[in-house]
Amino acid sequence: EAGVVQSPRYKIIEKKQPVAFWCNPISGHNTLYWYLQNLGQGPELLIRYENEEAVDDSQLPKDRFSAERLKGVDSTLKIQPAELGDSAVYLCASSPGTGWNEGEQFFGPGTRLTVL
């Protein structure tokens, strides 16, 4: 079974430039998450999708971040414009469960973003 796929793995951009990350979850997983992981910290949820609906985007900085999951499968996370403080690892995860079973999540390799 293929795991969660993310691309690119690494991205270096200059501040104020836009950047986009792509995620393909495990087949059949309806719930998809985007996390932000700063160095030396645990992942923090940015947005959670159930199928194509964003059911929790309370932690997403909406002035510069946006996300979409148009057909309920792949998802894209965008930052425009990027700031120095956005340098971090962006993780995508998916879960086959709903409700209490959502805690068991499968993570992709992440995209390491460096903003210069």
Add this chain to the structure above:
Amino acid sequence: AQSVSQHNHHVILSEAASLELGCNYSYGGTVNLFWYVQYPGQHLQLLLKYFSGDPLVKGIKGFEAEFIKSKFSFNLRKPSVQWSDTAEYFCAGFWNTGKLIFGQGTTLQVKP
């Protein structure tokens, strides 16, 4: 707000030593607890989980964790570590908010 805290940020052990990594969670009602592990160059993966029932849960690679409700703790243990256990370990809690909340992580370095 719910939270998870891990006491040890960096642990260094020799092979065959016993391991215990601390994890505490905040009260917030019913909680499911997890330990995730990230080996060097690999993605986060589930090590073990506690939903209910026997408070001593066993995971992969000889790891186990004990849920102690009175102490709000879910410590991870392994009787004898190996060099291949070198990794970053994250404790996480899942409440009815639908959000998986992670601790800060503990980096374990096992010396051969």
